[in-house]
Amino acid sequence: MSPATALSWFARHELRLAWREWFAMMTGGRRRRARAAVIGLLFFAALLHVPAWAVIGRFADLQLPLDKSSLIVISATILLAWTLMLSQAIESVTRVFYARADLDLIMSSPARLANLFSVRIAAIALSVTAMALLFSTPFIDVLVIGGGLRWLGAFGVVVAMGLSAAAVAIAVTILLFRLIGPARTRFVAQILAAIIGAGFVIALQVAAIISYGTLSRFTILTSGTLAAHAPDVDSIWWWPARATMGDSEALLLLLALGLVLLGCVMAIFSGRFADTAIDAAAYGTSNRKRAKERPFRGGSRRQALRRKEIILLWRDPWLISQTLMQLLYLVPPALLLWRSFGDSSVALTLITPVIVMAAGQLAGGLAWLTISGEDAPDLVATAPLTPSSVTRAKIEVVLIAIAVIFSPLVAALVFASPFQASITAAVLIVGAASATAIQLWFRVQARRSQFRRRQTSSRLATFAEAFSSIGWAATAALLLTLPTAGIVSGLITAGLLAMTWKFSPRRE
Amino acid sequence: MVATDAKPDGVAVMKPESSALELRGLTKRFDRLAVDSLDLTIHAGEFYALVGPNGAGKTTTLRMVAGLLRPDDGAVSIFGIDALADPVAAKQVMAWVSDEPMIYDKLTPLEYLEFVAGLWGIAPSASKPVAEELLSSLGLAPHRHERCEGFSKGMRQKVALAGALVHDPRLIILDEPLTGLDAVSARHVKGLLGDRVRAGCTVIMTTHILEVAERMADRIGVIAAGRLVAEGTLTELRQQNGHADTSLEDLFIALVTLQDAA
Numbered sequence: 001m002s003p004a005t006a007l008s009w010f011a012r013h014e015l016r017l018a019w020r021e022w023f024a025m026m027t028g029g030r031r032r033r034a035r036a037a038v039i040g041l042l043f044f045a046a047l048l049h050v051p052a053w054a055v056i057g058r059f060a061d062l063q064l065p066l067d068k069s070s071l072i073v074i075s076a077t078i079l080l081a082w083t084l085m086l087s088q089a090i091e092s093v094t095r096v097f098y099a100r101a102d103l104d105l106i107m108s109s110p111a112r113l114a115n116l117f118s119v120r121i122a123a124i125a126l127s128v129t130a131m132a133l134l135f136s137t138p139f140i141d142v143l144v145i146g147g148g149l150r151w152l153g154a155f156g157v158v159v160a161m162g163l164s165a166a167a168v169a170i171a172v173t174i175l176l177f178r179l180i181g182p183a184r185t186r187f188v189a190q191i192l193a194a195i196i197g198a199g200f201v202i203a204l205q206v207a208a209i210i211s212y213g214t215l216s217r218f219t220i221l222t223s224g225t226l227a228a229h230a231p232d233v234d235s236i237w238w239w240p241a242r243a244t245m246g247d248s249e250a251l252l253l254l255l256a257l258g259l260v261l262l263g264c265v266m267a268i269f270s271g272r273f274a275d276t277a278i279d280a281a282a283y284g285t286s287n288r289k290r291a292k293e294r295p296f297r298g299g300s301r302r303q304a305l306r307r308k309e310i311i312l313l314w315r316d317p318w319l320i321s322q323t324l325m326q327l328l329y330l331v332p333p334a335l336l337l338w339r340s341f342g343d344s345s346v347a348l349t350l351i352t353p354v355i356v357m358a359a360g361q362l363a364g365g366l367a368w369l370t371i372s373g374e375d376a377p378d379l380v381a382t383a384p385l386t387p388s389s390v391t392r393a394k395i396e397v398v399l400i401a402i403a404v405i406f407s408p409l410v411a412a413l414v415f416a417s418p419f420q421a422s423i424t425a426a427v428l429i430v431g432a433a434s435a436t437a438i439q440l441w442f443r444v445q446a447r448r449s450q451f452r453r454r455q456t457s458s459r460l461a462t463f464a465e466a467f468s469s470i471g472w473a474a475t476a477a478l479l480l481t482l483p484t485a486g487i488v489s490g491l492i493t494a495g496l497l498a499m500t501w502k503f504s505p506r507r508e
Numbered sequence: 509m510v511a512t513d514a515k516p517d518g519v520a521v522m523k524p525e526s527s528a529l530e531l532r533g534l535t536k537r538f539d540r541l542a543v544d545s546l547d548l549t550i551h552a553g554e555f556y557a558l559v560g561p562n563g564a565g566k567t568t569t570l571r572m573v574a575g576l577l578r579p580d581d582g583a584v585s586i587f588g589i590d591a592l593a594d595p596v597a598a599k600q601v602m603a604w605v606s607d608e609p610m611i612y613d614k615l616t617p618l619e620y621l622e623f624v625a626g627l628w629g630i631a632p633s634a635s636k637p638v639a640e641e642l643l644s645s646l647g648l649a650p651h652r653h654e655r656c657e658g659f660s661k662g663m664r665q666k667v668a669l670a671g672a673l674v675h676d677p678r679l680i681i682l683d684e685p686l687t688g689l690d691a692v693s694a695r696h697v698k699g700l701l702g703d704r705v706r707a708g709c710t711v712i713m714t715t716h717i718l719e720v721a722e723r724m725a726d727r728i729g730v731i732a733a734g735r736l737v738a739e740g741t742l743t744e745l746r747q748q749n750g751h752a753d754t755s756l757e758d759l760f761i762a763l764v765t766l767q768d769a770a
Binding site: 290291292293295296297298299300301303304305307308311312315316375376377378379380381382383384385386449 | 574575576596597599600602603604606610611612613614615616618619622623624625626627628629631632633635636639653654655671
């Protein structure tokens with residue numbers, strides 16, 4: 001087999017694996033669900049056009065040349081999308097490094113490793129770009145339908161962004177390996193991905209709160225101060241915005257830049273990819289983390305279970321990065337709370353849904369880790385405890401963790417508005433309990449390391465959890481502003497939960 | 509079915525109580541019959557080896573005994589306790605070790621043993637010295653404060669075994685416990701199990717390594733297609749088959765082939 005043939009064969013192999021992984025994710029690993037998955041995906045894509053229209057529809061008529069404020073808004077939106085892609089790409093690259101799966105086979109083969117890993121780097125770039133295209137398509141569709149074919153250039157911008165995000169992610173991750181070693185890289189990369197993913201929006205919101213006392217990032221993006229400091233309209237910095245609006249020259253340059261960046265990363269890092277993968281595979285045989293000597297602790301059997309769950313949660317890198325992300329999202333509302341202290345500002349109301357939503361999302365993740373993600377199921381099942389005691393102990397841990405994280409915020413809210421604090425606390429408890437209940441109804445035995453794939457076990461559970469968090473957040477906000485609408489929203493969300501329970505396997 | 513009575517404290521008790529483990533008519537069906545009306549009695553203080561070809565029903569049988577699978581029919585008695593009526597009481601006196609060591613990567617061996625002892629309600633003052641001694645005898649003492657995430661399969665299996673022994677069970681059920689262990693570790697484990705049996709503990713173990721069954725077991729049960737096709741000491745098995753000086757491997761192949769032909 002010639003090198004070129006071998007390379008194309010390996011590229012086909014990578015594509016096939018990527019396709020099957022994506023397909024399994026969509027169908028929950030059951031081939032029989034293929035038709036339902038395709039219909040569901042099409043329906044979901046069609047549904048996404050509605051919020052896309054609401055968010056972006058009014059900008060479809062924009063034409064070049066644009067004023068500075070419009071260029072700033074479009075560029076900031078593109079930068080936001082790029083940071084999200086970079087965050088996803090860092091996560092993908094780290095996963096590839098630590099998944100031993102076929103590394104032994106590849107590295108023991110007589111093929112040239114630099115070539116094989118170049119293909120793998122390209123596959124990462126392709127998957128990041130494909131995912132970005134999937135989510136951006138409804139938005140671009142809306143712009144094309146409302147403003148004409150010139151908006152098709154946005155697809156090219158998404159491709160260029162995907163390629164460059166993958167290239168930067170690979171370079172950053174390999175440099176992290178070199179600088180801090182494989183043991184710390186996985187953890188640091190997860191934290192970095194979370195900060196990059198949330199950082200840009202949060203920074204804009206913080207700036208908006210400090211300057212204008214509002215959570216809206218558009219306030220600062222459209223401000224005259226920012227426009228005064230921005231580069232001229234013909235500057236290179238506005239290429240992505242111009243390319244999005246159909247400037248073909250800017251688009252071609254962006255695509256070329258993305259490809260050159262990825263090519264450089266392949267040329268520089270494909271050889272080191274193998275070393276890094278070996279280091280990651282060997283991680284664990286040295287530099288093991290140690291615990292301190294201490295006496296055994298007593299207590300009931302349920303206490304032993306709770307203690308174990310709390311230690312495992314505390315040592316879970318996913319949880320730390322997710323908690324950090326949730327806490328980062330809470331920084332702007334907390335800042336708003338601090339600035340509006342003693343003030344009856346309407347903006348203060350925005351804090352409640354953010355807190356309720358964050359608590360619901362975090363409770364869902366925690367509940368999966370404690371209830372489904374049991375690494376020693378046989379041990380727990382053969383222990384002299386009733387199954388209900390085990391479940392109760394695990395639920396208690398979820399609720400304790402949520403209470404520890406969110407109590408300070410609710411307590412601070414008491415000083416600003418006791419009524420709002422009581423509504424927030426009540427709906428937060430209901431929201432966290434709902435997310436936990438959904439995880440309980442749809443629990444499937446899995447290892448904690450399979451957390452990323454938790455959505456594949458049940459699409460229904462994933463959507464129910466998301467809708468429950470959104471529903472309770474909306475209920476809390478409405479109870480504070482339009483109480484009757486809040487009660488209706490609460491009843492609808494409770495009805496949704498009842499329907500979820502009706503379709504859950506645990507009901508049978 | 510074996511008749512059951514209820515003790516005043518609510519613990520369901522099965523008659524008779526002399527045996528460590530008693531199975532009557534145990535049946536489990538998946539897409540095919542995995543365990544077929546199995547009757548088996550294991551005496552207290554006995555080392556019993558359950559051998560059989562792949563898919564014979566060994567693991568399914570032991571998982572039903574350990575309370576990990578609900579039988580479709582039949583009865584399980586552990587030291588006189590009806591394990592189906594009162595699983596918590598039955599689990600209190602036994603331990604289960606599977607072929608795939610299931611431990612927590614983010615806990616150290618000592619933390620794992622603390623957790624297991626806590627689950628079985630053992631006082632910390634009693635469990636800590638036992639845990640230290642077990643880790644020492646299994647060669648894990650230098651690693652007792654290291655998280656298990658980087659441990660080899662053999663080390664993980666030894667941690668799981670220490671977990672099974674830390675609460676001093678009266679019945680130990682092991683499914684292929686020597687898989688993945690090197691010769692030195694395997695000898696450690698065999699020594700530890702031998703010591704437990706000598707101290708009065710009952711051990712039931714499945715194994716594909718017939719030499720281990722031949723050397724360690726007081727009695728051997730051969731299971732095929734979910735049924736017990738032969739049982740006894742090695743000498744008794746030889747006598748049953750009319751070969752006085754044959755190895756267990758030859759006996760096993762003869763018995764299984766006979767069963768397949770039937």
